[in-house]
Amino acid sequence: MSERDEAPTTREQESAGPPPAPTTPEPGDTPSDPPAPRSRWRRQYSPEEIEAAKQQWRDMRPWDSPMARADKVLIGCMVGAFVLAMATLPLRPFLLASHPTALAAVTGSSSAVGAGAAFARIGQADLWLLILAGIVGKIKFDWLYWWAGRRWGAKGVKFFVPTDRAARFVERVRSWPMWAMFLVVVVAALPGIPSVLAYLLAGLAGLSLGAFLAASVVGAGIMTGLVAGLGYALGQSAVDVVLVIDRYALWISLSIALFIAISAGRAQSKRQKRQAAAQEG
Template sequence: MSSLSFAERSRRWVPWQGRRATAADVALMAAIGGVIVLGLVVRPLRPYLIASNPVLLEFLGGGLAEIGAAAAFARIGELPLWLAIVAGVAGMIKLDWLTWWAGRQWGLGIISFFTTSERTKRFAERARELDPWLLRLAVVLAPLPGVPSPVIFALAGWTRMRLIPFLLLDALGSLLITGLVAGLGYGLGQHAVDLVLTIDRYASLVSLTIIGFALTVPLIRKLIRRLRRKEVGRLSTGPAGTQESRPG
């Protein structure tokens, strides 16, 4: 029973069906793991690249802040505005096909992997019956802030949307949001650049703080769990440190 219980609990971290993973499952999980590692590597580099090479940071990170910063540099003539927009779009969509593939390969399994919300899972199951045009519109709107884009991209793959239309719709939505953010950054111009340069000046401190925080938090959590276990053990024993005797 205990092994079965463990297997049931481990299903949360296994998006595929069945006991054994196929070669495609392993390759896809490795690719998703690579995306996670890339995000962890880029995070401490952001304070440096946002001032020295915002176009590269746009492509690597694909974030809205990076797009706005690149457009601000374009305003003062450091780089062409079209390059900031193209790099922003490429950065936002470069790995979305992996999520589409995961939806095609695993269906609801990958959606459950992305979210624990039962409401989102029910929505995903109902969305399979939606008009295909509504799903296409959802893909276009997925890059907007606050929208669960991984769920929508996985749903597109699950419903067998073809890859080329998916990439075109994804690129269209990313172009719309990139153009909007780039326009704001271009309008701010020198004020935004001054802010970016200030961030760059303190880049070392920011990076060390991020790295230190990432290393410290797991240790603190581990210490808290250890203290809680000791407290539970102390309360379960008598004053002398032995099990309290019960009346016979």
Template sequence: MSDRDEAPTAPDTAPEPTSGGTERPTEPVKRRSRWRREYSPEEIEAAKQQWRDMRPWESPMPRADKVLMGCLVGALVLGLATLPIRPFLLASHPTLLAAVTGSSSAIGAGSAFARIGQADLWLVIVAGIVGKAKFDWLWWWAGRRWGAKGVKLFVPTDRAQRFVERVRSWPLWAMFLLVIAAALPGVPSVLVYLLAGLAGLSLVGFLLASIIGAGLMTELVAGLGYTLGQSAVDVVLLVDRYALWITLSIAVLIAFQAGRAQNKKQKAAAKR
């Protein structure tokens, strides 16, 4: 063998002699990944204690809390699961899409089709109200059952916690009006609904305020769609033509954002 030939590399494991003189391979040495951080028992216990302090339910978790949490997770999963198919349903079944998602674009599209005689305007409005208000009561229930801890779990910001202390002294009529206003764009509706339950607004009063707010917003969007008529329909049909590419773009964007967030976490862990 020439000098330039490389010598074989030694294996990670060396044979271990047995009592009978034979050799047996040892277990492979586990190499620590540079991206993995070892947590001390104290850090693990502190994280567990932080979760115990943050969770709003008792341990073991009561059945009512399991039902409530399951419904909330189901509502969030439904909203995420319908994202890829929304462009396809926008032109073919806008009323159904409005009832399932409460999407303002679906309400506008349905009312535009109603303007040219291809849908019933009243049905579009009813579907929009149902779609916008159907899961609001779950957040009210969370606020009523879990109180300030429920607000901290879902809206863990210092501003939200300060707002909790203020809202306890508000009259119920003010909370009723705030629930109506929660349907407007830009208003943190989840926080408002949690605070409504925490403040003691009755379920009947909450549902009435939620329906009024959803109705006002739906009628506003439907009025715009009905006024635009054929112009809005043309835009909807254009969206439908490129629905596949829109869906793929959304999927790529979500994957890109998730990958970038994971890279940031790995870089932060590597610096520690």
């Protein structure tokens, strides 16, 4: 390139003046970081929405804030009962043929009572002990829901049974006589009856613990006696079925565990899809 071509460029640079000096931050200034990229699946909630969610949780929970010791004990016992039920579920096929009486005492399952009665028919179990174990197994955690109804009242019923029918029952049972609540608890042991709602309402209505336990024993005794009578009548036929279940107990337990895992995975997937749809909306 010639000097004639470079001259205009030099004159333009001189007329433009010196290049601007780099700016230095003042003593009180702090450099600001670039904003973090906003995730597609993350939504920024406003303080009003966060407070509304907190208020919704406060309205839903049945206990006051902070939780009293009795509330913590009650919730802890319920969580322990749920964990015990889930932990023994895969073991039931193994214990059905070998220890039906113990299984009836731990789980209160009608299948264990029927199997134990069938073994009692052929002289391999004690029928009276089996019925006693079945009654204990059926009523062992009923008092927790009675206590929840007594302690938390209508909010406890709404927490465990959030339906309109349950809310309507709350207003009605307050005027019921105690003998009617006693019969409700007895009938709750039969299949197809919402027993949890009955126990909550019994506590809410003021049925005493002694009367509640007596009603639970009567109801569980009726149900256990019916199932045990059926198993005792079938005898060897029922025993053969139980032995077949025991033969394939491993596969049955694996199927139960697989079913639980698949159900939990599907429920989690549905919750994530609902949350993603709500955030996109």
